[in-house]
Amino acid sequence: MFDFFINPQNVLHLSSRVLGAGLALLLMGIYGAYLYDGHLPIVALVTMHAMTIIGPTLLKIGYVMRLLAQHRLGKGLVGAVA
Template identity: 70%
Template sequence: MFKFFSNPRNVLHLSSRILFAGLSLLVAGIYGAYLYGGYLSIPALVSLHAMTIIGPTLLKIGYVMRLLSQYHLRQRLNGGGA
């Protein structure tokens, strides 16, 4: 697993997937909890509201991973210098 995360390109691709998943959860949660909420059961509403919390969390994690991988790719391109 450490070998996977040591390659910045792998982390960059993973961050894109996490960003997409976070955005999808956020949009689905907002739509379901606030626009379509009157027709759903309480457990469904609770899970949709949880999606509005988990979605932005994944967005933040994915964005930080993306920044770190781009930083390391830039360092490799410049010859390893800071």
């Protein structure tokens, strides 16, 4: 299991998937919780609201994984201007 995380290229690919999943959960949660006009059961509504919390959490985790993988690959931050 931990051998997977030794290779920074594996972590970089995993971070891309985590970022994509986080974005998908966030967008689905926002749509279902706030934009959908139809009637939803309370369980679905609670799930949609939870997705608006879990989605950004996955975005943050994926971003940190990406930064660590790029640092270990020696790429650093390219084009970052504060």
